[in-house]
Amino acid sequence: MTYTQTTPDHGAADRGDPEHASDVDDVARVLEPDGTRVADAALDPWIADLSPHELRALHRDMVLTRRLDAEGVALQRQGQLALWAPCRGQEATQVGTAHALAPGDFVFPSYREHGVLLGRGAQPADYVLAWRGEEHSAYDHTTINAAPPQIIIGAQSLHATGWAMGAQRDGSTDVAVAYFGDGATSQGDVNEAMVFASSFGAPVVFVCTNNQWAISEPVTVQSTFPLAGRAPGFGIPSMRVDGNDALACVAAMRWALDRARRGEGPSFIEAVTYRMGPHTTSDDPTRYRDADEVEAWTRRDPIARLEAYLRAEGVLDDGGLDEVARAADALAIEVRAACIGATTRAPETLFDHVYAEPHGPLERQKAEYAAYLAGFDQEDAR
Amino acid sequence: MTYTQTTPDHGAADRGDPEHASDVDDVARVLEPDGTRVADAALDPWIADLSPHELRALHRDMVLTRRLDAEGVALQRQGQLALWAPCRGQEATQVGTAHALAPGDFVFPSYREHGVLLGRGAQPADYVLAWRGEEHSAYDHTTINAAPPQIIIGAQSLHATGWAMGAQRDGSTDVAVAYFGDGATSQGDVNEAMVFASSFGAPVVFVCTNNQWAISEPVTVQSTFPLAGRAPGFGIPSMRVDGNDALACVAAMRWALDRARRGEGPSFIEAVTYRMGPHTTSDDPTRYRDADEVEAWTRRDPIARLEAYLRAEGVLDDGGLDEVARAADALAIEVRAACIGATTRAPETLFDHVYAEPHGPLERQKAEYAAYLAGFDQEDAR
Amino acid sequence: MTSLTLGGAIGAGLARAMQDDDRVLLMGEDIGKLGGVFRVTDGLQRRFGAERVIDTPLAEAGIVGTAVGLALRGYRPVVEIQFDGFVYPAFDQIVCQVAKLHYRSSGRIRMPLVIRIPWAGGVGAAEHHSESPEAYFVHTAGLRVVAASNPQDAYVMLRQAVASDDPVIFFEPKRLYHSKAEVDVDIDLADAPPMHLARVAREGTDATIVTYGAQVRTALDAALAAEDEGLSLEVIDLRSLSPLDMNTVAASVRKTGRVVVTHEAAREAGLGAELVASITEQCFEYLEAPPARVTGHDIPYPPSKLEKHHVPDLDRILHAVDRVLERGTAAPAAATIEGGVR
Amino acid sequence: MTSLTLGGAIGAGLARAMQDDDRVLLMGEDIGKLGGVFRVTDGLQRRFGAERVIDTPLAEAGIVGTAVGLALRGYRPVVEIQFDGFVYPAFDQIVCQVAKLHYRSSGRIRMPLVIRIPWAGGVGAAEHHSESPEAYFVHTAGLRVVAASNPQDAYVMLRQAVASDDPVIFFEPKRLYHSKAEVDVDIDLADAPPMHLARVAREGTDATIVTYGAQVRTALDAALAAEDEGLSLEVIDLRSLSPLDMNTVAASVRKTGRVVVTHEAAREAGLGAELVASITEQCFEYLEAPPARVTGHDIPYPPSKLEKHHVPDLDRILHAVDRVLERGTAAPAAATIEGGVR
Ligand SMILES: Cc1ncc(C[n+]2csc(CCOP(=O)(O)OP(=O)(O)O)c2C)c(N)n1
Ligand SMILES: Cc1ncc(C[n+]2csc(CCOP(=O)(O)OP(=O)(O)O)c2C)c(N)n1
């Protein structure tokens, strides 16, 4: 009984093959990079019912995401944010998968999922206050059904699995979604999440955004086999889709959500895309990757691709594009205003919410620090 | 691009299937439970050259292992050992895989690998002093090329991988072997070990002893898919063999070692066997498993199976069996003597080997404690 | 009143908590059919079903991480870590998630999670089965840390821990699992002392011994032995390790002027350090002698045949009492009752 | 002498160690082409090759665990943890394996492993990027823990750490990465002070400030400000956090009779507790006032806009100096140089 790596198209390979692991065209898609619609038997049924309205909404959210992301970068450059993790290039993955969600589903994002938060209904301040250093997490998780952005790589995959175990116990059809990157797949937590999800048949979807890079490390450092190929070994079916094809992302996500809702347990989606910008605004990607590679990916742009398709289908015209552009500018202005208008909370609030229940010693520490600060005021008064 | 679980015999399944994960006959073997030799194209080439002498050595080591294990249990029952983790039923897996090793290879065992240590040339005291509580690890790792037994489940898989990375850098053909159980596959460490081994093409063999149980949990709690099926997703080829067939274990191990020595990187072996005894002498397996199951496995006994085959082949006769039985008794007597004759080291040695380099404060603690103890002697003298 | 072992009292507390609140779930390795390796959860899976008493895969980060998710969904998971030495794979989830999520979410997320840990040595166990990791958790803001030393406290504190909206690390002294006492299982939690308060386990006037967990028993034995020599020792059972009830500790030290702190964990940066530091800060003018620490040595937990030289016993405590009483480094008292050095 | 930043000095130390000993390897995330997120390993992969400067998969337990294996094979791995807050996934490997393998093998296995950790706050970073986990490691027997506060020490101590046959947790104060000084890179290690000794960073007579890492700078600033008020403060840079050089600390406290301990980590069971406890034990009769601790609050590290209220600054240190000098809780000194509260 020899097990070897078998992929639908490649047959058995004797050993992990980095070339294969990073073959960005070994994916399922319904839109070619130039926007041509192609058939895919696995994906097509899931998007047959997408209305022009929905198609336009997808496009709109992707444009909004890109604009919002550009604003994040700009605000950081202007010293208004301490840091920003750009998602340019990943709009189809984020918006497409989020589009497929129901309101009761709950997402567990990483730090880069701006487009997912948008899809969940985040408000302008929600995107920026944490990056500004005002709060660790800006939004109310119950309002947008999204956990605080996770910085500890992979940790959220377990939270999503646990939440899904809870949904299962509640007898609900709510699904948890864990978003993480290609680099994250190396963490023990992500693998343990697959073990637990599989063991309990938990209704969770693992969305692995393979944007080819974990800071400066290409995906081949993390794996010599396509990441989507890992899940089946845990008893979890997976799909590897073109992460720059919004329709493919919607389809894959609907497939996975449907499985979860029907009690068939977890699924894994590898969305093959590209991080067009730096890892964060602190990063200098020219140190580790070629301009050619980036250039090649501009020709696979997810927004241009969907736009070309929608125009060809007559679903979107110049007027529609203008409207979207205006909406994007309006969002950017709101985000900027929320950022610049932010105020820093009073120092004594440092001590709040460490514990949910009363905590004498910490209350004393708070009082002492308040008294200490008040000492300055007295001195100023003198 | 949909990935589903594909196994050589079962084809694609829509979801992890516990029945399948625990199908103990979905394995490669060359000896049927009754000792009949059957052909297996993948395994046969690796054992074609096994001489009668080697076959007898395999059998002998399995009998020795069983005897030594029984002695461990007896010594614990008699209060001579604090604990013992029986390996009865797993002799083929342990002895078979260890038999294939070269002296320069290095094994990273768990706490249950008595037969592996035997294969590495452990001395009588080596088996028991740690279980008696005299030392954390009884043997010199450099003498038998075996790391201290690992109790932290799965941790050793990373050590083996790192050691293999070192061997690789040395340009040697030495191979590292990590032994761990079915339960261990759920730990992040084991999965991270596969990631690292695959990424660096490290010459390491992962030997997963699937003895069906992790204390009271059946393997289906850990996985809904055969454990051997997990490795390929990490870019690591694997074999699922009958762990009660010593010849299959030798063959699989040779296949894996050969790959490693030829620079082809890591391999994974799932040896499907059964823990006939309790988890440890502290455990009561009647609380969680049926007598029927245990009974069924007695009919797959690894020693009886090899014995039947060797007798049929004329490689072993009553005289030979007697000789082995006498050797086993002799080993048991030595082990017993090493155990009962053990002395506890002086209390001051508690402080030794915390650090390799001088450490003032700890030396003072040691002196203080020695002085404290000396106080009792003075008092006794008065 | 029911006669219960400490382990049995925890089991009874769990059963009661599960009965009172459907959202309470148990998770851990071997806690179902087997009832846990210490049988604390014995019978609970049969009673409450496998959906609420969950045998998990063998992965501590996984257990704690999924418990975080369950808490987010509104459950109140009680996690069992099989032995003290196996909590470290979950350390990241505990320190970065469990402890911080309430703060990270500005109070919007609650983490009503209990992490039960069979704890510490003195039971002749193998490597990694006798750890005292409490200082790591005490140093971690956002966690509450408690340790019961008797069946009644174990029963009540377990239920209080489950009822708390904060995450609680619940240490269970292995060495006392089988110690028995009468437990009032019908006690109204409102009548019981809150979890964060220490307890004067024995009153005395000459010196104070501050301790927790299984060392409470040893300290009481020491106080009994000292009585024979005419010494009156006060023994404080901290119960809560974080927050520390320094009011109770300081009141005692102000009375006696002399204090010995004892625990099994290593001395360096252990909880004893915090106690001595806080005592010194709060009782400086009352101290007649420097506080003394009697702790495990600064070594990894030793092989079990040598553990009696590591876990502080009655003699080592009395030796330190002599020191704080400035009775010279007298020869240690002979080991009069069990637990002596030799 | 070469002018180097603290980060640059560590890089130079690494290069020298690799040049001197083929068995020295570097491992970590993004340490190769990128040269690490702080550029400490800049150029080293180009110089020593990808076999010796290893970009690892993104898994800290994996990094430390494979480093253990490499050490067993005779290598001397120097591991980089990208940020302080990402060391926790490796905690199990560090506590149970790295720290204990020498002991567990009765001295047969050596663990010449260095774990470099860019460390602590004050740099406006995001969540989990400003942690001060040193107490966890100090409490763990079997580890050595050091923290450099200036380029020369960073260079020498890095090389000493690599040369040590014991595992060393090497904390690198992020806030000082760019601080520059002249470094003698040709220094003979035999002439340099050994890694385990503290350093009197500034002599003084009225009170002692004990600290380490980036707080050394803050303490020296405080001493300078105090000088204007006619106060003479001694500042001790511990350098080694485990073992602690209590000889140097105690000598200073015996001289001044008054002591302030400061660090960024939370107070509860932090290293300051150990220092105050040890000082009290060893200098009781010399103490004119209870030692004071000035530490981070007992909270998770706050959002960066508020961190200036968390990391103890010059004013908070001087406020505590006033306290140990029993100058009443005078209004704090105005912030005269950078680092004031407001
Ligand atoms: C446990 C942990 N280790 C390291 C880091 C530092 N770090 C932040 S992002 C990152 C790369 C993540 O790559 P990937 O998972 O592919 O996500 P991407 O950034 O590409 O979206 C690293 C190493 C971290 N945040 N957490
Ligand atoms: C990190 C960790 N968690 C839990 C344990 C407790 N424990 C010891 S053995 C065991 C079961 C291991 O099962 P498996 O890996 O199948 O090996 P087997 O005992 O069957 O040989 C458990 C849970 C441990 N030793 N280490």
Ligand SMILES: [Mg+2]
């Ligand atoms: Mg990535």
Ligand SMILES: [Mg+2]
């Ligand atoms: Mg097993």
